[in-house]
Amino acid sequence: MLLVSNAYALDWQDSPEVGKLFSNGCVQGTFVLYELAADHLIGHNHVRAVTRFIPASTFKIPNSLIGLSVGAVKTVDEVDL
Numbered sequence: 001m002l003l004v005s006n007a008y009a010l011d012w013q014d015s016p017e018v019g020k021l022f023s024n025g026c027v028q029g030t031f032v033l034y035e036l037a038a039d040h041l042i043g044h045n046h047v048r049a050v051t052r053f054i055p056a057s058t059f060k061i062p063n064s065l066i067g068l069s070v071g072a073v074k075t076v077d078e079v080d081l
Contacts, residue, residue: 011040018044 018031022044032043043049067073 010034012046013040013042014046015042015044018042 015031022029022031028045028048030043030045030048032041032049034041064073064076068076
């Protein structure tokens with residue numbers, strides 16, 4: 001939690017180049033990069049970056065890979081009924 005609270009205090013710099021990529025792709029989203037040497041954030045869509053969202057589907061891929069790597073799931077085709 002300390003890292004999160006410190007992140008809000010850092011300077012934010014909008015990146016027009018990244019914004020253009022989102023615009024060209026016709027998608028909404030955000031991108032945040034912490035530049036260690038300059039101790040500031042570079043990104044796109046600051047309002048969305050500080051908005052909390054539930055993880056939802058973002059956990060499906062890592063959880064699937066973890067399940068396969070520890071042997072909890074035998075194959076990618078296994079279905080638990």
